[in-house]
Amino acid sequence: MxxxxxxxxxxxxxxxxxxxxxIGLAGLCVLHCLTTLVVISSLGLGGHFLLDDNIHRIGLALxxxxxxxxxxxxxxxxxxxxxxxxxxxxxMLMGAALVVPHGTDELLLTLVGVTLVSIAHLINLRAAx
Numbered sequence: 588m589x590x591x592x593x594x595x596x597x598x599x600x601x602x603x604x605x606x607x608x609x610i611g612l613a614g615l616c617v618l619h620c621l622t623t624l625v626v627i628s629s630l631g632l633g634g635h636f637l638l639d640d641n642i643h644r645i646g647l648a649l650x651x652x653x654x655x656x657x658x659x660x661x662x663x664x665x666x667x668x669x670x671x672x673x674x675x676x677x678x679m680l681m682g683a684a685l686v687v688p689h690g691t692d693e694l695l696l697t698l699v700g701v702t703l704v705s706i707a708h709l710i711n712l713r714a715a716x
Contacts (some may be wrong), residue, residue, distance in 0.1 A: 602664075602715065605657035606708040612653060613705035616646055619698055640685070644698075647681050654678060654704060661711040672709040698716030 589694075619642070658674045680700030684693045 590702045600664055600716070602657055602660045603712060605653055606661070609653045609657055609708040610652070610705050612646070612649055613701045613708070616650075616701045617698065619646075620701075624694065643685055647678070647685065650681060650701075650704060651678060654707070658707060658711055661715050665711075665714040667710075667714045670707040670714060672707075673703045673710065674707035677701065677705075677707060 654674045658670050660672050677700040680696045680703065682700075684696035684700065687693050687696065
């Protein structure tokens with residue numbers, strides 16, 4: 588079966604769903620960052636779990652996979668580089684957040700990166716219409 592075996596409507600629906608999943612993952616990441624900040628700073632609880640590097644690595648791997656498929660697929664369809672460029676910069680910032688110590692720099696890198704990736708998915712959705 589070739590990759591064109593599915594009707595175009597199913598291709599579009601799948602790509603749109605992947606962009607929506609990417610936006611959802613970005614929202615979960617922001618929620619995780621803000622929850623970590625509030626819970627640890629106000630209560631001093633949950634640091635061992637909420638600051639676990641594996642959560643960040645898994646989140647970045649998911650973001651990379653979803654963005655690669657959705658943004659790459661969109662690029663092939665609409666030929667607009669803006670979503671690709673924004674996603675690339677955002678993913679690089681998210682990756683940089685993994686190598687800095689936990690704290691303000693990590694939080695800012697992650698939040699800016701996640702925001703850029705989410706905007707890239709939104710633009711990708713609109714560009715492919």
